[in-house]
Amino acid sequence: MYAVRTWLIGGLFMLALIASPADSRAKTTPETLELDVLVNLYNKVHFNHAKHIMLVKDCADCHHHTAGTLAQNPNCVRCHKNSGATASVACRSCHLAQPFSAAALREKSKTAYHNDIPGLKGAYHQACSGCHQKMGGPTGCQDCHERNKKGDAFYSAGAYAPPQSHGEKKHGGH
Amino acid sequence: MKRRDFLKGCMACGAAATLGVSQKAWGIGSFEGYPEGMGVLVDLTRCVGCRSCEAACNKEQQLPAPDVPFDDKSVFEETRRPTEKAYTVVNRYETKKEGDPVYRKIQCNHCNEPACLTSCFVNAYTKTKEGAVIYNSKVCVGCRNCMIACPFNVPGYSYSSAFNPVVKKCIFCYDTRLKYGKPPACVEVCPQQVLTFGHRNDLLKIGRDRIREKSDRYVDHIYGEKEVGGTSWLYLAGVDFDKVGFDTTMANDPIISNVKDFLGIVPMVLTIWPALFTGFHLLATKNKNHEDGHSAQEDHKP
Numbered sequence: 001m002y003a004v005r006t007w008l009i010g011g012l013f014m015l016a017l018i019a020s021p022a023d024s025r026a027k028t029t030p031e032t033l034e035l036d037v038l039v040n041l042y043n044k045v046h047f048n049h050a051k052h053i054m055l056v057k058d059c060a061d062c063h064h065h066t067a068g069t070l071a072q073n074p075n076c077v078r079c080h081k082n083s084g085a086t087a088s089v090a091c092r093s094c095h096l097a098q099p100f101s102a103a104a105l106r107e108k109s110k111t112a113y114h115n116d117i118p119g120l121k122g123a124y125h126q127a128c129s130g131c132h133q134k135m136g137g138p139t140g141c142q143d144c145h146e147r148n149k150k151g152d153a154f155y156s157a158g159a160y161a162p163p164q165s166h167g168e169k170k171h172g173g174h
Numbered sequence: 175m176k177r178r179d180f181l182k183g184c185m186a187c188g189a190a191a192t193l194g195v196s197q198k199a200w201g202i203g204s205f206e207g208y209p210e211g212m213g214v215l216v217d218l219t220r221c222v223g224c225r226s227c228e229a230a231c232n233k234e235q236q237l238p239a240p241d242v243p244f245d246d247k248s249v250f251e252e253t254r255r256p257t258e259k260a261y262t263v264v265n266r267y268e269t270k271k272e273g274d275p276v277y278r279k280i281q282c283n284h285c286n287e288p289a290c291l292t293s294c295f296v297n298a299y300t301k302t303k304e305g306a307v308i309y310n311s312k313v314c315v316g317c318r319n320c321m322i323a324c325p326f327n328v329p330g331y332s333y334s335s336a337f338n339p340v341v342k343k344c345i346f347c348y349d350t351r352l353k354y355g356k357p358p359a360c361v362e363v364c365p366q367q368v369l370t371f372g373h374r375n376d377l378l379k380i381g382r383d384r385i386r387e388k389s390d391r392y393v394d395h396i397y398g399e400k401e402v403g404g405t406s407w408l409y410l411a412g413v414d415f416d417k418v419g420f421d422t423t424m425a426n427d428p429i430i431s432n433v434k435d436f437l438g439i440v441p442m443v444l445t446i447w448p449a450l451f452t453g454f455h456l457l458a459t460k461n462k463n464h465e466d467g468h469s470a471q472e473d474h475k476p
Contacts, residue, residue, distance in 0.1 A: 038365075075387050100357040100371040109376050116380045122367025126220065129366075141224065141245075141365075155229050157243035 029053070037097060037121045041151035045144050055135070062127055063089050079113070095123040207286040211305035212352065213374035213406040214361055215381055216279060218418065219391055220368040223250065223264055223277035227360035227369070231262045231281075234347055234359035253419070256280055257330040261344040262360060267418040276411070276418045279360070279368070282307060282328045282344035283398060284406035287428035290320035290329060298341075304353065305374060305406040306346035314340040325402050325424060346406070374406055381410055403428030 035045040052062075059067035064076060068085030071077055086093075096104055099119030108115045118126060132139050141147070152158035229244035231237070238259050242249060250266035257263075262281035269276055284307045291299035291307065298309045299320070316339045321329045329343045347358035356362075357371035370377060381396045397415050398405035401424045409420070416422040 099367075100361065102355045105372055105376075109373060115376070116370075116383060118367045121365055125365045126367065129222070154233060155226075155244040156232075156240050157245045161243045162239050162241060 035124065037124065038145060041154055042141075042145035042147050056131075059089075061131070062091075066094075091123060092120050095120040097121075207374060207404055207406070208301075208303045208305065209375070210303060211286075211374050211406060212346075212371065213284070213305055213377050213408060214358070215370040215372070215377040216407060216409045217368050217370070217384070218276055218278055218409060218411040220366045221264070221277040221279065222366055223247070223266055223275075224365060225249075225264055226363045226365060227262055227279055228260060228264060230359040230363035231344070232260065234350060235261060235345075237261070254280075255330075256282075256328055256343065258332040258334065258342040259330075261330070261342070265419060269413045269417050276413055278418050278420075280326075280328075280419075281360070281407070282346070283326055284344075284346055285402055285428070286404040286406070287402070287430050289323040289325060289402070289429035292430045292433065293319040293323035295319065302348060302352075304346075304348070306348040306352050308345045308348045309341065309343070311340045311342075316340050323429065325421065325429060374408070377408055381408060384410060400426040402426070403430075 029049060031048075031050045033047040033049050035047050053059075056062065058069060058072075060069040060071050063069075064073070065071040065080035065083050066086040066089045071080050094117060096117075097120045098104060099117075099122070117123075128144070129139055131137065138144060147155070147158070149159075153160045156162060225244050225247075228240075232240060232244070240260070250264075253265050254260075254263040262279055264277050264279050267276045267278065284301075284305055286301070288299060288301055288307045290309075291301060294309075295317070296313045296315055298311070298314045300308050300310070302308060316331070318329075318331060318341065320341055321327075321331060329341045332339045332342055346352050347356075351358055357369075361369040361371045370380065372380070378396065378399060381399075385392045385394055385396075391412055393411050393414060395411075395415065397409040397411070397420055398407055403426070409415070411418060411420075414422075
């Protein structure tokens with residue numbers, strides 16, 4: 001809850017400071033973020049936002065048109081050329097944690113645009129690992145989030161690995 | 175009326191009836207799925223082969239423990255198919271196109287007009303209004319007709335069971351999720367959102383939009399839109415579908431249309447033919463007996 005509030009305040013500050021120089025705007029953005037969508041299976045991701053700002057520079061790389069910078073995707077530019085910054089730039093304000101809930105599906109079928117927005121988890125992975133591949137960042141699952149005990153049980157791995165997994169290989173499929 | 179004319183008339187009428195019937199009278203209009211039917215759009219360009227869907231399926235359907243952990247990538251060394259222990263499997267395909275290998279998840283595609291359902295003589299299969307093809311294992315006699323009928327080689331068989339082997343396959347998580355409007359377990363767990371759950375009609379639109387907006391990323395085809403009469407699970411790919419294990423020789427007609435005409439005349443053969451031919455036989459032998467008797471009498475004359 002605290003994180004959401006910080007984000008909202010951050011967003012409002014951003015609107016207020018839109019005309020001010022870029023580096024003073026950066027001060028209102030969070031240094032680190034804790035991403036917990038997969039907390040059932042993996043520990044939280046301590047996302048170093050500041051470091052990624054330094055590396056990527058263009059906010060639109062991750063935030064599309066919401067941060068006030070021009071979106072890169074030509075399909076978005078058609079409408080969002082002069083959109084300006086939105087009230088909230090947090091990923092979760094557009095990317096739903098439950099993208100396939102009955103309510104989400106009902107909304108989706110009504111709109112002509114923005115009807116294929118990935119859910120929060122999908123958006124994180126597509127954006128993060130897509131860029132990591134290009135930039136040479138870590139791409140293994142546990143490079144970003146360590147698997148917890150529940151995760152081990154889910155994947156039948158670690159302490160929950162099947163006993164014969166070290167012996168001969170026989171895994172279904174005939 | 176002479177007997178010969180009567181017989182001629184019978185033959186002509188019979189032939190006309192047979193021909194008329196075997197035209198499209200049995201060909202009920204093709205069923206394009208329930209309007210509110212759900213589906214899943216699988217975007218092969220997004221899959222990274224993490225096998226989380228396999229793990230989720232295993233837990234949701236309470237399947238036996240796997241032989242190797244679900245994060246073990248060595249399984250990609252061979253091409254697998256769904257079995258009684260795994261209703262979904264991911265295979266890896268090396269393609270000539272530059273870049274990473276392509277991963278493809280296999281499970282039941284939940285056809286609009288399922289061949290398994292057509293082939294099942296105990297009516298174990300049901301296509302639900304939500305789009306799932308489910309089956310009643312209590313009435314399954316283990317004949318494996320559906321395994322032969324399925325154009326996608328999906329149904330597995332519990333070979334491990336000595337006394338009550340039955341067919342086992344993906345049921346779209348119908349009992350635990352789909353029935354309540356929830357997406358199947360594999361869709362929910364997929365980190366890359368390779369799998370998009372929604373109304374089949376909406377998914378077709380989304381698929382076409384993706385192809386249009388990123389035409390360099392996708393092959394211009396949605397697999398499952400028309401194949402074998404359409405399937406609830408639909409696929410987008412960045413390489414030709416036949417390069418990643420899809421059968422692209424499939425006709426757009428559902429499998430049932432191959433047998434519909436034949437099955438339609440079975441009741442006629444069983445009910446009308448016996449009566450018709452018995453009639454012919456009686457007519458034909460009535461006079462013959464008389465003549466025979468006559469000639470026999472003549473023979474006895476000295």
